[in-house]
Amino acid sequence: MHKNTLTIKGLLGILLIFLFASCENDQPLPILGEKEVIDGVEVAHSIPDFSFLNQDSIVVTNEDLNSGIYVADFFFTHCPSICPLVTKEMLRIHDEFKNENVKLVSFTMDPKRDTPAQLKNYSSKLEVEAPKWHFLTGDKDKLHDIATDYFSVVIEDGDAPGGFNHTGKLLLIDKNRHIRAFCEGTDSEDVDDFILDIKKLLAENEE
Amino acid sequence: MRNSILLILVSITFIYCQNNIYAQGERLYQTYCSNCHGLDGNGLKNLYPPLNNSDYLKENNEKFACIILNGLEEEIVVNGKKYMMPMEGFKNLTDVDITNIINYVNSAWDNKLPETSIQEVKKNLESCN
Numbered sequence: 001m002h003k004n005t006l007t008i009k010g011l012l013g014i015l016l017i018f019l020f021a022s023c024e025n026d027q028p029l030p031i032l033g034e035k036e037v038i039d040g041v042e043v044a045h046s047i048p049d050f051s052f053l054n055q056d057s058i059v060v061t062n063e064d065l066n067s068g069i070y071v072a073d074f075f076f077t078h079c080p081s082i083c084p085l086v087t088k089e090m091l092r093i094h095d096e097f098k099n100e101n102v103k104l105v106s107f108t109m110d111p112k113r114d115t116p117a118q119l120k121n122y123s124s125k126l127e128v129e130a131p132k133w134h135f136l137t138g139d140k141d142k143l144h145d146i147a148t149d150y151f152s153v154v155i156e157d158g159d160a161p162g163g164f165n166h167t168g169k170l171l172l173i174d175k176n177r178h179i180r181a182f183c184e185g186t187d188s189e190d191v192d193d194f195i196l197d198i199k200k201l202l203a204e205n206e207e
Numbered sequence: 208m209r210n211s212i213l214l215i216l217v218s219i220t221f222i223y224c225q226n227n228i229y230a231q232g233e234r235l236y237q238t239y240c241s242n243c244h245g246l247d248g249n250g251l252k253n254l255y256p257p258l259n260n261s262d263y264l265k266e267n268n269e270k271f272a273c274i275i276l277n278g279l280e281e282e283i284v285v286n287g288k289k290y291m292m293p294m295e296g297f298k299n300l301t302d303v304d305i306t307n308i309i310n311y312v313n314s315a316w317d318n319k320l321p322e323t324s325i326q327e328v329k330k331n332l333e334s335c336n
Contacts, residue, residue, distance in 0.1 A: 077292075080243075080295050081242065084251060084255060085242050087251070088245075091251075091252075125253040125292070126252050126253070126254055127252055
């Protein structure tokens with residue numbers, strides 16, 4: 001009798017642990033963005049083709065990034081306002097996922113000043129390298145257009161600090177070009193949650 | 208009894224004021240400087256130099272006001288590391304703001320640099336190049 005209650009308690013305990021574990025990991029990350037209707041079929045938002053130069057003057061396209069997952073942000077090296085904070089958080093993600101199949105991609109909004117050479121200078125001062133962390137530059141309109149696909153807003157504005165008004169979001173992109181999570185790159189607690197999202201997406205890829 | 212309560216109140220206020228002696232400067236620092244130099248004053252890698260324990264700042268403290276007002280764009284060496292990235296000046300800050308920031312930074316974190324005065328800041332600003 002006594003032994004029975006113990007086993008029941010034990011079983012209940014194990015059940016609880018399982019319940020907790022499944023709560024933690026409940027749902028896969030959603031696919032974010034407006035669905036488009038193409039030929040009467042709903043298609044999830046995805047990052048379109050692009051081709052830009054990185055800090056080593058090597059062409060980088062979507063294909064080069066889709067072998068794993070990546071985190072994207074928009075910045076410029078002369079940015080006097082929020083970019084240094086966002087870069088610091090990107091660096092934290094870089095260090096956290098050093099040995100994982102996670103890349104980082106920083107698109108400049110200011111290609112006029114951010115040539116590949118300038119981006120090389122910046123990235124080496126940050127002590128990071130391609131292909132782990134690409135800093136991309138190219139045609140200004142194309143860079144500003146692709147920002148919209150990454151839910152980021154860039155507006156050229158002579159009165160704004162450094163000449164651009166922009167958001168400081170970090171975005172998580174999966175192997176199929178879908179945006180799966182984002183956060184404010186200036187808010188380090190928000191980035192803590194985002195790091196958990198990255199771990200979740202990595203686990204999904206391993207299944 | 209009365210006296211001891213008064214004494215405690217006075218000392219609490221005193222300690223409180225001591226901690227917040229450069230509250231104004233701290234707020235300005237967090238608005239204008241900490242994005243690059245960090246809330247802890249330690250900078251970021253080789254991009255943004257530290258203001259905490261900076262030998263450069265110690266040796267060039269009389270230039271501090273000019274650096275804030277006009278920025279800095281030359282190769283400098285801070286604690287043995289080279290830095291070369293333009294820092295833009297803050298033309299919108301008043302002499303009082305600059306004095307408050309200097310006094311905050313000079314005594315923040317591990318820094319024990321001398322306190323400055325508005326007169327001294329004004330004098331230093333006249334000799335910026």
